[in-house]
Amino acid sequence: MSTATATATRTAPVPMRRRSFSWAPARTYIQAAIILVWCLAPFYWMIVTAFRDTGYTFESTPYPNHITLDNFGTVFDESLGNHFARNLLNSVIVAGITTLVALVVGVFAAYALARLNFRFKFAVMGFILGASMFPGVALVTPLFQLFTNIGWMGTYQALIIPSISFTLPLTVYTLTSFFREMPWELEESARIDGCTQGQAFRKVILPLAAPATFTTAILAFIGAWNEFLIASQLSSEQTKTVTVAIASFTGAQPHQEPYTAVMAAGTIVTIPLVILVLVFQRKIVAGLTAGAVK
Amino acid sequence: MSTEVPARSEATATPTAPHRMPGRESADRKQVTQGRWASMLLLPTLVLLAVVIVYPVINAVTMSFQKDAGLNPVTGFFEQGGFAGIDNYVHWLGQQCNGQACPPGTLGSEFWSAMGTTFFFTIVTVILETVLGFWMAIIMARTFRGRSAIRAAVLVPWSIPTAVTAKLFFFMFAFEGIINKLLGTQILWTGSEWPARWAIIISDVWKTTPFMALLILAGLQLIPDEVYEAAKVDGASAWQRFTQITLPLVKPALMVAILFRTLDVLRMYDLPAIMTGGANNTTTLSILVVDQIREGFNSAGAVSTITFLTVFLVAFIFVRFLGANAVGAATSSGKK
Known part of the structure; x- marks a missing residue:
């Protein structure tokens, strides 16, 4: 809604600009190009190197040459002690x-x-925000000892539990910001139609909240x-991410x-994320900035 | 600014909008049922956070007052742990090992330099990210063809895992790497103190400026164009428009962004750990804690508690004195 008014006012001064040549657009384009x-340059360089023959690792030709897929073979080569397929699976399990x-x-x-x-809302929100900013290193020491004592070192739960410490606050914070902007009038109508608050939540709100939940x-x-x-401290060879x-x-x-092999591994790990992020670009930006601005 | 004031009144959770309620009595009743309902919904989250954060932290604090078992250097006998009082804290804060200054090369001698390095990284990266992020946000806020491409491009560094970023920049900063070739220099980037620090700072700025830029952009987009038009009519210069309109209006979003980034850099671990392993005076507090874990849990508990308190103190200063109202932004009702 606000964007509509914004574009309307932005298009208005166009006739004025036409009067003489202005450097302003050119300068914008130059800065945008920078x-x-x-x-993108470092990202591009990672991909170019990933496909480059090991013998030409430090080749500085800006376009792809000496192209090979060997590096991707090295990444999955178990005889070299790399268990990248296993690592990928571990990351999927832990993050999932x-x-x-x-x-x-x-x-x-x-x-x-x-x-x-409700009372203490401010305090609860403060606690959750504080938790999301909590330094992970302050958890590693006690958990290292605790997991050693109960024999959990190198298990999946040893990686999942500390990960929850920062994902859960982030989730609550982002979802709260999304939820505040949803059309809650529908919930009220559902309640007028005889739903309990729980039913209204399940039948009306959850389907509405699905996109926000997905972004989160x-x-x-x-x-x-x-x-x-x-993960670097609490995982074992078997659970390494x-x-x-x-x-x-x-x-x-x-x-x-x-x-070159490391760049290939980096490419494998990064490309799915980059595609995911670019496909859901708008939603992700909304999720990232939710809460910071009202 | 003034339009954002109602955010505060929400926090007290008293029914401040009586015109929406049929009467005071039912408003109170609604409040009670909502409170009960809210505590049920919040319980799982709070319990889980208590288990994964509060319990380990209490554990770490308890550990920090215990002695690490080990050989007594004076008597040469193995000693069990036991209550240590504040010995571990004296060890770190005073850099004292067995009653004298810790010899160079031990972890104990690195505490204040790690603290200094951490704050140096924090101040430099946050300033660079704020300036660059502001610049990027201003460009992205303009209307031009291809704007969406820029907005997509800034998400790329953000979505790359920090560990991969570290390896990527380690490669680019290698002696024979592309950065030395482009600059025509022969610097051992990750091999000596200041180049290593700058390599880490540049990597961090590359990776996280987009986050800053997007938060600032979100703040910029809330400023109506009419305000700028009016200022132009009144003859305000571009610089005046920036300092008199943009800065004050974007300040709430900016402060939250700076707060988030500051607290994030204070716990920096991945980049220096992978790029230098903490060598050449790039050891941050987080690296110090991790290095200490294998030398003694209880002493590590003390330095991790100090780290946690440092981060907490900085957050407190930001919220209390610099007006970074992250909680207020999060609890305020509805937009507009």
């Missing part, structure tokens, strides 16, 4: 379960925070997928950083 290159738990639990809290009036799920999943600190695996990759040449 932003584009700054954001974390996201699921955070959503199932967080959706109720978000509803309460967005819709209900993507954000939570990306957060959990990208986690490194906790992709981020940890990429940081400690072994290549064909001993004592030589396998740059």
Whole structure:
């Protein structure tokens, strides 16, 4: 609605601009091009290197040459001690379960925070926000000892539980902001039609909230997928996630950083995320900025 | 600014809109049932957070007052742990090992330098990200063909896992890497103190400026164009329009963005851990804690508690004195 008025006022001064040539658009395009290159060049370089022969690792030709798929073979080569397929599966399991738990639990809290009036609302929101900003390193020490004592080191739950500590607050915070902007009049009409508050929630609100929930799920999943600190300390060979695996990759040449293979692994991990993010671009931006602005 | 004031009244949760309620009595009753309903809905989240955050933190604080078992350097005998009082804190804050200054090279001697490095990274990256993010947001707020491409492009660095970003920049900053070739320099980027610090800062700025830019852009889009038109008519220069209109109106969103980013950099671990392993004075507080875990839990508990309190203190200063009202933004009812 506000965008409509914005474009209306923006198009208005066009005749004025036509009078003389203005440098303003050209300057905008130059700056936009700089932003584009700054954001995409490293990403582009990762992909180019991923497809480059190891012998030409430090080739500086800006376009792809010496193209090979060997690096992707190295990534999955178990004889080199890489278990990347396993690592990918581990990341999917850990990030997937974390996201699921955070959503199932967080959706109720978000509803309460967005819709209900109760005492301590401010305090609860403050606690949840504080939790989302909590330094993960302050959890690693006690959990390291605790999980060692109860024999959980290197298990999936040892990775999932600490991941919930930052995904759940993020989920609640984002969902709360989304929920506040939903057409809640429909809930009231459902209640007038005889639904209880619980029924109105299940039958009217949940279907309406699905897109917001989905966006939040993507954000939570990306957060959990990208986690490194906790996974690097509490995982074992069997439960190592992709981020940890990429940081400690072994290549064909001993004592030589396998740059091209690492770039290939990075490409494998990143491309699905980038596609996901670009497809749901609008929603993700809305989710990221939700709460920061009113 | 003034339009945002009603946000506060929500927090007290008293029925401030009596015209919506049929009467005071039923409003109170509604309040009670809503409160009961709310506590049921919030319970799972609060219990789970208590288990995954509050319990470990209490555990860490308890540990931090215990002695690590180990050899006593004075007597040479193995000693069990036991209550240590504030010894662990004296060890870190005073950099004291067994009653004297910790020898160089031990973790104990690195505390204040790690604290300094962490704050240096925080201040420099947040300033760079704010300036660059503001610039990006202003460009993205303009109408031009291809604007959506820019908005998509800024999401790319954001969506790349930090560990991959670290490896990518480690490769680009390699001695024979593309950055030395482009600059025509021969710098051992990750091999000496200041180049390593700048390599880490540049990587972090690349990865997280988009987040800042998007938050600022969201704030910019709330400013109606009419305000700018009016200022132009009144003869305000571009700089005046920026300082008199844009900055004050975007300030709430900006402060929240700066708060989030500051607290995020204070716990920075992935980039230095992967790019330098904390060598060459790039050890942050988080790296120090992780290194200490294998040398003694209880002492690690103390330094992790100090880290947590530092982050907490900075957050408090931001919210209390700099007006970063993240909670207010989150609890205010409805938009507009």
